[in-house]
Amino acid sequence: MLLASLKRLLTVAVCVLSCLGGLANAGPIDNPSVVNTSLPGNQAIAGLSSLVASGNGEKLLHWMDYPAATGYVQRISSAGVLSPTKMAVPVYSYGISTDRVGNFTVTSANANITLYDRNGNIRTSSFRPHLNASAALTSMDADGNLSIFYSTSVNQTSALALRRFTAAGIPLGNETQVLAPIANTVSVNTMVSDAAGNITVSWIVVNNSSSNNLALYMQRFNSQAQPITSPTIIPSTLPGARDGGVLATSPQGSFVIAWNSTQDGLTWDSYVLRFNASGYAVGSPIRLNQTTQQSSPQAHVSMTEDGSFVATWRMQATPPATGYILYARQFMSDGTPIGNEFQVDPGFANVFYANSAIDKAGNFTIAWTAANQPVSDYDVKMRSYKLDTQPAITALANGQPAQGLAGSTGSWKYFKITVPPGIAQMNVSMTGPAGGDGDMYIRFGGLPSATAWDIRPYVNGSNEIANISNPPPGDFYIAIYGYIGYSGVSLNVSY
Missing domain, CATH: 2.130.10.10 (YVTN repeat-like/Quinoprotein amine dehydrogenase)
Incomplete structure (x- = not known):
């Protein structure tokens, strides 16, 4: 519990710095x-x-x-x-x-x-x-x-x-x-x-x-x-x-x-x-x-x-x-x-x-x-x-994983998938080799952050799963935060 609390505090502190950088003029x-x-x-x-x-x-x-x-x-x-x-x-x-x-x-x-x-x-x-x-x-x-x-x-x-x-x-x-x-x-x-x-x-x-x-x-x-x-x-x-x-x-x-x-x-x-x-x-x-x-x-x-x-x-x-x-x-x-x-x-x-x-x-x-x-x-x-201050966001398609993902310590990468009405279950999975630690954050309708998220498995390593029953129709945003630098990670959403 102490380690998890420390991890959360460090995540918030790094986000204050990293979430303000790397902005794309779209x-x-x-x-x-x-x-x-x-x-x-x-x-x-x-x-x-x-x-x-x-x-x-x-x-x-x-x-x-x-x-x-x-x-x-x-x-x-x-x-x-x-x-x-x-x-x-x-x-x-x-x-x-x-x-x-x-x-x-x-x-x-x-x-x-x-x-x-x-x-x-x-x-x-x-x-x-x-x-x-x-x-x-x-x-x-x-x-x-x-x-x-x-x-x-x-x-x-x-x-x-x-x-x-x-x-x-x-x-x-x-x-x-x-x-x-x-x-x-x-x-x-x-x-x-x-x-x-x-x-x-x-x-x-x-x-x-x-x-x-x-x-x-x-x-x-x-x-x-x-x-x-x-x-x-x-x-x-x-x-x-x-x-x-x-x-x-x-x-x-x-x-x-x-x-x-x-x-x-x-x-x-x-x-x-x-x-x-x-x-x-x-x-x-x-x-x-x-x-x-x-x-x-x-x-x-x-x-x-x-x-x-x-x-x-x-x-x-x-x-x-x-x-x-x-x-x-x-x-x-x-x-x-x-x-x-x-x-x-x-x-x-x-x-x-x-x-x-x-x-x-x-x-x-x-x-x-x-x-x-x-x-x-x-x-x-x-x-x-x-908005010109919006970070880069990668669009995902149902059942088509984004592969070869990498990020440094303190980095954020954002993804989006639009879910149609009437879906019974949506499964989100992140897989990666040992040695890194990417944390997955999921939020409906808006970009996740260290303080704004709906689902966060929050385990050690870069292998995390989230299953969402009866997801509402609309945009789900997924972020991978580099608690420790990671590479070779895949992210997949299926429904």
Whole structure:
């Protein structure tokens, strides 16, 4: 036991050094592509919560086909592959959330919420969180329960509330008032939950009596929907009206908000601001666009588990060109930029409502509405990337071992296999000669480390086995850590 404890301490210490090195600059996984390839134009992304990441490495994209009067949800793998299966949902729906295995919710008109399984079958029929609810957003926790952030409209007043429900739509406790009824117009913007179930919401208040009539607010709640912070105006340090207010969170609870700001109603800038898990701002707002422009940049943001984040925004094309070009930039958890801003769809203008989503391993997808030239119809487009700080990852295939593996003391090597639904058992085996000691770490949905893993056989030598019954569908990551330098090792996954 003492030796095992010492081994663990040494593993953690070495990981702090080695896990930060050897990073690969991977860049884009694919080129921009049209999602609605088999349909005519006039398809679009509807809002700020149309692309979300599941805990299994997949992303779910929600878009609307207006000519067919229906909406669709499609899966995108961590490798950027769009599933050909389109799962039909109500056409006028404006938000989606998902759990760790790909079950999802869709919110449609009048705050009707429907729960679906990962195959698009209805699990819970449509229900409303409140009789007078007018709009709603949801988030799903690890147990499949829902947190619902919604607005109500009664007698020309608007209010906001938060309430938790089971996956069957049964209330868990009373509602929490977020904003008491006021005469101004209010709108729910975005909602995120961390691994502990803590909730952060954002909303906009439209004050028609003010020249800067758009005010953006944020508030943080615990897993029981009780306030952690008071409502906070975003940002308190910059004047002017704000719109947007897209939130993204890490599993540990740190989060970031992106918004658009104008002081005169004519020119706009976009910003992001970081917060710690207690809900307090960290640092100053970071301006995204380098040139002030004459329309909202429609900023969006997504965050991975280490706090790194990706921001997107649109910029006016340089005359004589017209329209708006989509840009993105990566940032470290402390707000330091990773490289320069880049164009997501070079040479194409007129983009609207870009969304982004990133998984725990650092694979991210950006999706947007593209207006065709001349502007007569619209398409939904997407492109996938890897964070530039993502280490090299070797893809494995079922029953095909990776052989001749070697690593020095303190090194980490990463592998990934994507498991389909309905598998009864998955077997992971590492074999190697005597004299070395490679330790195998396995984690679902994210890169393993010395402190984050689901399975670790942890025996002496480089011969380890892990058998997983009924593995959930999605990405399993396997790491080999060199407790002692090793060579001639094979790694095999079969199911």
